[in-house]
Structure formats: structure tokens, C-alpha cells
Amino acid sequence: MGKLNIFEITFSNPQGVFYGGQLIQGHVTVELNAEMKMRGIRLHFEGGARVHWSEEHSTGTGPGQKGDDPVLQAGRYVYPFNFQLPTGIPSSYESHTGRVRYSVGGVIDRPWKFDHTTKRAFTIVDPLDLNLDPQARQGATANGQKTLCCLCCKSGPISAVLRLDRLGYVPGEAIPISCEIHNGSRRSMSSSFVQLKQTVLYHATSKTKTMCNTVSKISHGSIQPGDDDIWNGDLLSIPPLPPSGLRGCQIIDITYTVTLNVDPSGVGTDLVVPMNILIGSIPLQSVARQYGPPPPLPLPPAGSDIPIQPITPSAPSNIDIPPPSYAECAFGKVNIREENDNEHTRGNMDYAPVYTYYNWNQHDANTFVPVTEEQNKL
Structure with missing residues (x-):
């Protein structure tokens, strides 16, 4: 010793x-x-x-x-x-x-x-x-639409609406997800899912690097042609995370996004409906x-x-x-x-x-x- x-x-x-x-x-x-x-x-x-x-x-x-x-x-x-x-x-x-x-x-x-x-x-x-940012207590709606091709013919569109009752949250809260999805196409949708995504920008002298992490996810099952899928307050949890922006740091910037994805079966890209949110350290007084x-x-x-x-x-x-x-x-x-x-x-x-x-x-x-x-x- x-x-x-x-x-x-x-x-x-x-x-x-x-x-x-x-x-x-x-x-x-x-x-x-x-x-x-x-x-x-x-x-x-x-x-x-x-x-x-x-x-x-x-x-x-x-x-x-x-x-x-x-x-x-x-x-x-x-x-x-x-x-x-x-x-x-x-x-x-x-x-x-x-x-x-x-x-x-x-x-x-x-x-x-x-x-x-x-x-x-x-x-x-x-x-x-969050109480110092008026946007944090406001609700928001986002929508999207996508037309799929079926062999040589165009199919009807798939459409989706995503609603959040507010845009400001703290870690430990759960985000109630409300959305409506309509499958107007001739193909079934494999699933729909909502993610909380963290996007980080790293700024160097002449370049910027982007990293995207999915930190929380919830999903629904398939949607048949002509059918709808309704989300009524499904809870998307927020894990322990740093606050939005990383204030005071000039070379790293952090943003958070809730995205609704509709995944078509077979070949084809998802319909993605994003909505930016704020994650803070001090919660809204009305929520607390x-x-x-x-x-x-x-x-x-x-x-x-x-x-x-x-x-x-x-x-x-x-x-x-x-x-x-x-x-x-x-x-x-x-x-x-x-x-x-x-x-x-x-x-x-x-x-x-x-x-x-x-x-x-x-x-x-x-x-x-x-x-x-x-x-x-x-």
C-alpha cells in the first residue's frame, strides 16, 4: 500500500x-x-x-x-x-x-x-x-398531407393533424397527444407513432454538425385504406434532459420536437408532422x-x-x-x-x-x- x-x-x-x-x-x-x-x-x-x-x-x-x-x-x-x-x-x-x-x-x-x-x-x-416565455402556455396545431403512388396510378392522400394544448414542459411531465389521421390511400398504413426528438447543432469554425436523438416514443397499430385513427390524449413521457437552447453556450444549440409519423406499408416514406416545443427547468405556474x-x-x-x-x-x-x-x-x-x-x-x-x-x-x-x-x- x-x-x-x-x-x-x-x-x-x-x-x-x-x-x-x-x-x-x-x-x-x-x-x-x-x-x-x-x-x-x-x-x-x-x-x-x-x-x-x-x-x-x-x-x-x-x-x-x-x-x-x-x-x-x-x-x-x-x-x-x-x-x-x-x-x-x-x-x-x-x-x-x-x-x-x-x-x-x-x-x-x-x-x-x-x-x-x-x-x-x-x-x-x-x-x-417557462413562465417567462408566452409561447410556452399556448396551444398549437400542425397538419400534413402526402400522396402515395400505387403502381402507375396515384392513390388518394393520407392526412394528419397534430394538436398540443401547450408548448412548454419540464422533464417528468407527460405530453398529452391529440391527433387525427385519415388514410385516403389504397394502401394500408403499418403504424402511426409519435416521438420526442432532441436535435443538437454543434458549431465549429466553418462547419455545423447535426445530431438527432429520439428520446421517447409511443405508437398505434395499422390503419386500413379509408379508415381513420384518432389519438385522444395518449401520454408521451419526457425523460431527464437539458433545457432547450443551452443558453450561454455559443457552440452547442439544443431544440426539441414532437413528431407524428404515419408509416405506409411497402415502399414509401413516412408522412411526418413536426411541432417544436420548449423544455424548461421551472414549470408553468398553472400546471404546478x-x-x-x-x-x-x-x-x-x-x-x-x-x-x-x-x-x-x-x-x-x-x-x-x-x-x-x-x-x-x-x-x-x-x-x-x-x-x-x-x-x-x-x-x-x-x-x-x-x-x-x-x-x-x-x-x-x-x-x-x-x-x-x-x-x-x-
């Missing part, structure tokens, strides 16, 4: 979720099996824009000091830290193509030897308030009121010296909004090891951002799995 037994970063907020402008508080724990000479212990707060901050916590001097470098004796040490986050920073986001990532790195600076390092990622959530006032804040565990740090974003004081829970992104974990990390860097390198999740409809946030993934270059 080496000299270093424990070197880890812990947040006072155990969920590791913060909002721009908040104070991050926590501590670094170092446990040594034998004395260790070091110049000091440093912390680096790093954001995805490659801008970073640092703090130093001196280990001080004590018995056994040699030269200018102090020696930390065997034992367990806890060093508190705090850092004020800037305002207006974008939500955390992770993918294999691009990211907005926030982390704290710790370094034990040892003279003439390899440094010890540790790392802890944390999540920033942009408090996108349906679920009653929030419960009181929980008390800390008995004997705990960790202060309670509210992490619910600010809202008008006269509005009772049930507080969200927090759930890992529907797309799962990624490896956050970077070029300046090595195989000896401590900390959990498998990480997923954690987003607000209003579990009003009793959905399990861990059951959502992306359906498909497509990549296109523009």
Missing part, C-alpha cells in the same frame, strides 16, 4: 447540482498512511469553455519540515473550500461530439515526484423558467398548482454538521411550486477522463449530468433509453 490512502472531493450538496451564481461548498479529504512531503494542495474549478479558476489551501508547517516544503504527517485531514459560481453559465451537457462540463480537480503538489490528482464533476442547471404546495425542506441527518443548501431556483415568492427531484440524463454516463488526466487520477470518471425532474406522473426516470441516434453533416 502506498502513502496515500484517500484523496477525494465531497460537496456539501450531495447531489452535486448547482445553479449559476450559487456558492459551491465542500471539502477535500486526504488520508495518509505515512508522512508525505508536499508543496501544497491545490483545487482547480474548471468550466467547459476551457476557462478555469484555482484556489490553494496551504498544509501549513509542522514537525518534520525539511527545507521550504512542509511534511504532512500520517493521518486524516479535511480541508473545506467554497467557490462562487459566475451567473449566466450554461447547463451541463455531455455527448461524444460535444460537451459543457464542470469539474473540480485536486492536486497534491510533491517536489521532485509525481503529483497525486483527483477529480469530481458537478452539474450546472440553467433555471429556464395542480399538484399542490411543496413539502417542507427536509432536516439534516442527526449529528450532521453539513448545512442545508437550497438548490431550487428562485421563483416569485407568492407561487407554490413543488420542488423537483434530480435524475441522471436519459443518455447515460460518459467517461470524463481528459488529456491532462492519467491512469492514476482518482475519482469517478463515469459521469452523467443530473437534471431537474418533476415526478408528478410517477414515472421512473431510470427507465428511459434513447430509441435511435442519427448523424448528419450540413
Whole structure:
């Protein structure tokens, strides 16, 4: 066993979720099996824009000091830290193509030897308030029509109307789907289905890359020639996702679309009826009121010296909004090891951002799995 037994970063907020402008508080724990000479212990707060901050916590001097470098004796040490986050920073986001990532790195600076390092990622959530966008509470209707060819003759059209009672939602809600499909063709339709799609634009200096993920889907069966299919409030669930737009980030843009697809049997492309929606972090007040006032804040565990740090974003004081829970992104974990990390860097390198999740409809946030993934270059 080496000299270093424990070197880890812990947040006072155990969920590791913060909002721009908040104070991050926590501590670094170092446990040594034998004395260790070091110049000091440093912390680096790093954001995805490659801008970073640092703090130093001196280990001080004590018995056994040699030269200018102090020696930390065997034992367990806890060093508190705090850092004020800037305002207006974008939500955390992770993918294999691009990211907005926030982390704290710790370094034990040892003279003439390899440094010890540790790392802890944390999540920033942009408090996108749907109440500030008039479009979020408005309903909308979209329609489409498609004519199929049947051998040498044209067939009648297939037509569809998609209706949503509003355009603004938060993760954990379910979107009631209303639509009407008429199969005026001579062919049967294999199925109709509605998807929630996430489209991400990655902007480089001279090119833009588009990725589209289907994150939720519901479907109906076949539609025979001349028949209709009516959807009356079928629920399309919204998994834990980053808010629309990814405000504050200039190189990544996120949009969400509900699409109605009618799939003809045999050869032929789908009739697709899309409708853009907004996904926020703070729900509409009119919706939140349906679920009653929030419960009181929980008390800390008995004997705990960790202060309670509210992490619910600010809202008008006269509005009772049930507080969200927090759930890992529907797309799962990624490896956050970077070029300046090595195989000896401590900390959990498998990480997923954690987003607000209003579990009003009793959905399990861990059951959502992306359906498909497509990549296109523009």
C-alpha cells in the first residue's frame, strides 16, 4: 500500500447540482498512511469553455519540515473550500461530439515526484423558467398531407393533424397527444407513432454538425385504406434532459420536437408532422398548482454538521411550486477522463449530468433509453 490512502472531493450538496451564481461548498479529504512531503494542495474549478479558476489551501508547517516544503504527517485531514459560481453559465451537457462540463480537480503538489490528482464533476442547471416565455402556455396545431403512388396510378392522400394544448414542459411531465389521421390511400398504413426528438447543432469554425436523438416514443397499430385513427390524449413521457437552447453556450444549440409519423406499408416514406416545443427547468405556474404546495425542506441527518443548501431556483415568492427531484440524463454516463488526466487520477470518471425532474406522473426516470441516434453533416 502506498502513502496515500484517500484523496477525494465531497460537496456539501450531495447531489452535486448547482445553479449559476450559487456558492459551491465542500471539502477535500486526504488520508495518509505515512508522512508525505508536499508543496501544497491545490483545487482547480474548471468550466467547459476551457476557462478555469484555482484556489490553494496551504498544509501549513509542522514537525518534520525539511527545507521550504512542509511534511504532512500520517493521518486524516479535511480541508473545506467554497467557490462562487459566475451567473449566466450554461447547463451541463455531455455527448461524444460535444460537451459543457464542470469539474473540480485536486492536486497534491510533491517536489521532485509525481503529483497525486483527483477529480469530481458537478452539474450546472440553467433555471429556464417557462413562465417567462408566452409561447410556452399556448396551444398549437400542425397538419400534413402526402400522396402515395400505387403502381402507375396515384392513390388518394393520407392526412394528419397534430394538436398540443401547450408548448412548454419540464422533464417528468407527460405530453398529452391529440391527433387525427385519415388514410385516403389504397394502401394500408403499418403504424402511426409519435416521438420526442432532441436535435443538437454543434458549431465549429466553418462547419455545423447535426445530431438527432429520439428520446421517447409511443405508437398505434395499422390503419386500413379509408379508415381513420384518432389519438385522444395518449401520454408521451419526457425523460431527464437539458433545457432547450443551452443558453450561454455559443457552440452547442439544443431544440426539441414532437413528431407524428404515419408509416405506409411497402415502399414509401413516412408522412411526418413536426411541432417544436420548449423544455424548461421551472414549470408553468398553472400546471404546478395542480399538484399542490411543496413539502417542507427536509432536516439534516442527526449529528450532521453539513448545512442545508437550497438548490431550487428562485421563483416569485407568492407561487407554490413543488420542488423537483434530480435524475441522471436519459443518455447515460460518459467517461470524463481528459488529456491532462492519467491512469492514476482518482475519482469517478463515469459521469452523467443530473437534471431537474418533476415526478408528478410517477414515472421512473431510470427507465428511459434513447430509441435511435442519427448523424448528419450540413
